[in-house]
Amino acid sequence: MAIYKILGLSGSLRKGSTNTLLLREAARLFGNCDFELGNLRLPLYDGDDEAATGVPEAVQVLAKKIAAADAVLIATPEYNKGPSGVLKNALDWISRVTEKPWTAKPVAIMSASAGRAGGERAQMVLRAFMVPFRPRILQGPEIHLANCSNQFDENGTLTGEVHVRELTALMQALRAEIDRQ
DSSP, rough: OOOOOEEEEOOOTTTTHHHHHHHHHHHHHHOSEEEOOOOOOOOOOOHHHHHHHHHHHHHHHHHHHHHHOOEEEEEOOOTTTBBOOOHHHHHHHHHTTOOTTTTOEEEEEEEEEESSTTHHHHHHHHHHHHHHHHHOOOOOOOEEEEEEGGSSSTSSOOOOOHHHHHHHHHHHHHHHHHHHH
């Protein structure tokens, strides 16, 4: 069985981020893989800065990691009915690199949010943000983890049987999508 390289992008920089926990659980449920979290601590995109100094090294590194990954997992909280600014900023920067790392890349999107919809709107908007990049975004099962601070145990393990079953199914679909290449 191949060991796939999976890159996780968390739209939350917070140390105790439930979106980061969700990514780690997705990688665990994916099974045997080389999982790495991408660094989204990037400067704010500014065209003047880009013109003066070029694309920052951290953005180039992230783009190379996306390109090298067999698949990308993206988890975002929902802030004001959309994905986080951190995630949008990273997407804007990645759009500025010469390579096109997202093209035909298998991508699984998920969200963890305090609200009762679990980030459903954030996912919808994120999917629209991804259209110009032309990745192969899985259509489901959709993972909208509501009331997210109460969905993990003290070890960071996802506790809800339905959520575990759906996340496992999403990871199986991602594996099949990778194998389809």
